[in-house]
Amino acid sequence: MTTPTWWQRNRLALLSLLLIGPLALLSASFRLINVYLPWTYHVAHTDASGTVRLAQTYRYWSELSTAIEVTARVESATQVTQIGKVRAAPGSVLWQVTLTLAADPKAMLDVCTMWLADDAGRQYGTQAGKVGDMFDPTWLPDCVPKGAEGPRYDIVQGASRAERCSSSPDVDGRRAGGSSRRGHADPRDPGVSGT
């Protein structure tokens, strides 16, 4: 019986390299595609009924952790020609979206940012694509009704000003019961899939 040569002894290992090499490459790509590229500050919640519940926990330094739970319902989404003096920029259309937001009166809420998204995932904001008014009142959504603001975190004092705001009037037992109307200018007709 002859002693097997180096190539005979190692051919299986060499052949397995053909499989292991691409697998190692794929595992690195998997991490890039699934961990690095989709890294954003938000996760989409979709609901065909037009109502979504958003929940998130915030941590302010090491002293205060607060949970926010907001229910948002789309009341209407209408294409309009003008909102006050605001018109769509040439070549685009203006959409007015009315929302009802509801949250616990003790929730720390201040401002919110909204976008329209079309079927392709493109986002449209409230701050651009409009002409006609230098002081555009639809620039930022006013999600919290005036006079019924909730507690805020006091950066200087390092504490929540919840006590000061605890006597704020509730709206139907909830704080943010009002509606928020925003104007979005889009270059074409977007299917509203979320805000």
Add this chain to the structure above:
Amino acid sequence: MKWDRTAALTSVIVLGALGVGTAVSTHLPKADDVTHAPFIVQGAVGKPVKLRTGELVVLGVDGSTVVTSPLDRAISKNGVFVVIRVRWTPSLKPQGLDVVEVMSASGRLYGDEQAVQSRCNPAQTGIPLTCQLVFEMPPSEVPGATLLVPSELSGVTGGDLEAHIALGATDESVKAWTARTDPIDLPGPKAGTTP
């Protein structure tokens, strides 16, 4: 250990492979350099450049020692204002051009806050925004300069597309701009399909 021809040949191959590997790794870019390096998209005046987040066209380049905006007027005593007229169309999300820079032929970067405000925001997805970018530069640095536009507002360019658009400025044009004392007007950004 008994040395035969096969063992000697294997040793030579292994040592040779190690030598080749060392030589290759010495000449290849380091991991940090590659991680932080952008993918550069070359462009020129008048030619649209597609980035991951939108499309940019440099419509024209002008220069003078005086620029005026609705709020500001600035005079450059030792330099020259390079005014770059661009049309930016975001394709994914609403974002303006906030972190653009000009790189001279010698490799120096010019940008950040300028003597006169020249904003190119806010921009809406799919809607062209025509605006002027202003850079005050030493005249000697302008010929051969390039406009750098990253894909993201964050200015993090590693692994992302970055437009490098040759401005086409020559010694003659810069000489004319340096001698010029009539102001270039900066009317501000204009949204819409008509520039």
